[in-house]
Amino acid sequence: MRLQKFSLPFSVAAAALTATALFVSPQATADPTAFAVHGPDPTAQSVQAQRGPYATSRTTVSSGTGFNRGTIYYPTTTSEGTFSAVAVIPGFTESESTMSWYGTTLSSHGFVVFTLEAEGGLDFPDARADQLLAALDYLVNSSSVRDRVDRNRLGVMGHSMGGGGTLEAANERPSLRAAIPLAAWHNTKNFPQVQAATLVISAEGDSVASPASHSEPFYQGLRSAEKAYLELNNGNHFTTNSYTPTVTKYAVSWLKRFLDDDTRYSQFLCPPPPPDSNINEYRHTCPV
Known part of the structure; x- marks a missing residue:
């Protein structure tokens, strides 16, 4: 009972x-904004593909406050919410066209990408940093694709003096989530306010911004919790200005991991790869 x-x-x-x-x-x-998973599960082949799984479109911007003209590349789907975004700027005397492949490739992997023409071809890194930040502000506040952009998931990229501008922009705006300086050049070597996860990409044969004088000191001086140093084997100062599977693999994986917080991509960053015909050296903090 x-x-x-x-x-x-x-x-x-x-x-x-x-x-x-x-x-x-x-x-x-x-918190539904704690991560942003876009696209199918990645593979070793997919992360280095020149074209990712997304159909894309683009729109040109004739001018803006604080930056020159540029092109915005974006996934066409409206069924997956907003996407992380990155602004990209070229180097000394270079045109926007040298960075256009990042627009077509990264947008097809699920990012909004704004490639810029510098205000002046002779602009030094600090001016390029200001232009990157102004472009991001325009992208999230005024652009025709602002409703597609997650304003809390922003990053910067740039080549040569644009790479130095990338580091300076991340130093000026610690809220940025990711930065990828490409064969970066800057007279300043330490950027103590950078909190963005930073992937420093250099090339072994770079005679303009040699790794020993630029990229290595940049990497060593970074205090950000997550950082990596990728030195391309036999590359030169301009290797990153056109599509390569290695640069694509690490740029896509880095932005997915640290802009989207998508841990599916950690496998391509940690453990580090052994030196091979494409990679001369890789240093890391090994993200999880």
Whole structure:
């Protein structure tokens, strides 16, 4: 009789506890902006593909406050919410066209990408940093694709003096999530305010911004929690100005991991690859 007496209340209590657990489960209460998973599960082949899984479009910007003209590349789908965004600027005397492949490739992997023409071809890194930040502000506040952009997931990239501008922009705006300086050049070597996860890409044979004088000191001086140093084997100062599978693999994986917080891409960054015909050296903080 005792078992009969207490069986009903016990079952009711158990059901109540189960229901409570369902309502307070981590998934139910998690911040929906904590991560942004876009696209199918990545593979070793997909991360280095010149064209990713997304159909894309582009729109030109004739001018803006604080930056020159440029091109915005973006995924055409409207069914996946907003996408992370990155602004990209070329180097000394270079035109926007030298960075255009980042627009077509990265947007097809699920990013909004704004490639810029520098205000002046002779602009030094600090001026290029200001232009990168102005372009990001325009992208999230005024551009025709602003509703497609997650304003909390922004990054910067640039080549040569544009790479130096990338480091300076991240130093000026610590809220940026990711930065990728490409064969970067800057007289300043330390950027103590950088909090963005930073992938420094250099080339072994760069005679303009040699790794020993530029990229290596940049990497060593960074205090950001996550950073990596990729030195391309037999590359030169302009190797990153056109598509290569190696640069694509690490740029896509880095932006996915640190702009989107998508840990599916950690496998391509950690453990580090051994030196091979494409990579002379890779240093890292090994993200998880």
